[in-house]
Amino acid sequence: MKTTGGSDAMKRRAGESAAEAVDDGDVVGLGTGSTAAHAIRAIGARVDAGLDVRGVATSFASRERALEAGIPLVDLDEVTGPDAAGIDVAVDGADQVAVGGENSSDGGADRVAGDLDLIKGGGGAHAREKLVDSAAERFVVVADPSKEAAVLDRAVPVEVLPSARGVVAEAVRAAGGEATLRRAERKDGPVVTDNGNLLLDCAFGEIPEPEALSGTLAGTPGVLEHGLFVGLADEVHVGTAEGVRILEA
Template structure:
């Protein structure tokens, strides 16, 4: 369930702004999505100019792009720490995010949570007073029906994410399925996050509660940086 909205210029400005925080010797988490891709390309240009960094990718997509632009890569279990993670969001309200439009939220959450500093890159269309975006929930294939039932008990409306360009559902990098779960206005993101995490068969959900340290919101003319 990829989100739309926001110009490419706004996304590029946000991504390039966040990439300016990447310093020599940094281990950086590389997020997934169109806005994070601009950050990865900007980091690649810095590497080409002599910057010494290592990137920890969050998906096949971000890994491939990082390789294409020359960023040396490392796995999460091979680094002592992640200094900075840069990632996008499908929607944000203060430090709370909904992520998972690219079905990479399980790996994204592991990397973003491990980072000493988590910088979100977004365009203005992703901003909200309260989260309302459907929450992606990665589930074990055999548990899809059971998880969907439990989501309904919580007041959600689960929808199996179908692939584009081929028959069948989206399959994550981890070999699982994704339910996009609409809850309307989410008044208590932390409570819902806890409830979703306790459902058997849920691998990970797309609520990133209180995780963001900074949000770089790109516009066609520049960037607004919000430190949280």
Template sequence: MTTAPELVKQAKQAVGKQAAQWVESGMVVGLGTGSTAAFMIQFLGERLQRGELQQVRGIPTSFQAMVLARQAGIPLTTLDEVSEIDLAIDGADEVDPQKNLIKGGGAAHTREKIVDGLAKEFIVVVDGSKLVAHLGSTFPVPVEVLPLAIVPVMRALEQLGGEPEIRMAVKKDGPVITDQGNMVVDVKFAEIPDPASLEMHINNIPGVLENGLFVGLAGRVLVGEVTDGQPQVRVW
């Protein structure tokens, strides 16, 4: 009998596969970070290897995405070398009914916001557990902070009504360090009635590089769900 975790994995695979179908030859594609985006990168590489696509170039949003793209045989480029990004495909930790997001579970939200924000279209790929009624329901807001400013930034986040906590590494001692060499503070808010305002106020704190609130950026949302024991993809 197929277990629940295996069904969730199959739903993520189905979303990743469908998202890869949105890519067309000649596109510059933002390659997202996370488990569902990883499946998209895998399937996009397979399309390239089969010859279904030509002249596709990827811009990774993290070291993880870069490694996966190279393994999949996807040619990579940089923001310095392209004039525009046609499509970005990335995951999310929470999605509210207005398609606002919390991202940053993989500590890559700064690069993700740059790439996803520059793309002509941003497709979000998630499983059904990431849909929430209100942002902050299940996931804190990640904030990338310059190490020298960590204490004053945490004080300022408390003044905004948050409960900040430095993200610590799981399989090594010490804090999580981003690809940019900074620290991550996860901030729990009792409620986030105005995500756009909170995003702006957090980013105005000196020492903050970027936060994980993505407001008004998402286009299509592809949701992987399990219905009657079978993985399904809902396009929203």
């Protein structure tokens, strides 16, 4: 259930803008998806020019992109914990961003105050993405205008234990949603995550209270992780035809 939308040029502008948030010596969370891929390439170009960073990949795909870009990688457990360096900044994409508030101009970029709650998981990597993004001191989201919405309303990806598929689907129905097993595109059968689990895409219509739904899904037995990222994003860099618009929480 990968999302489509803005042009590659818009995604590239967003990725390159977010890459500038990375400082020398940082540990960087490296997100998954087409827009995050542009950020990884831009960080790699800065590494080639002398930037000293270490990356933490959020998926097999982001790991492969980081290695191609020449970014040194470390495991998550190497940089988290009481005596570890921690993650300084995570750069990741989103399938949808809830935007509130009013536009205002601040220098060259428009600044928008909003909730910036997200739906992620179109690439099926949201369990590890949430681990990395929530552990970061600063979480920067990259997106194009097609991902913005006044209220979240996309289907929420939910990673479930294979044996719990029916139980979770029933719990989703009880919460007012409808769960659909995500099918693979180039083979028979379902999508299997990097963790060996299944994905349910759960449609609830508009989600006016994502925090409440997040708690319901998180408390459902059999759910490993869901794609609602509530209160995590610090900034969203939106690539447009003219440049980059920065949204701040």
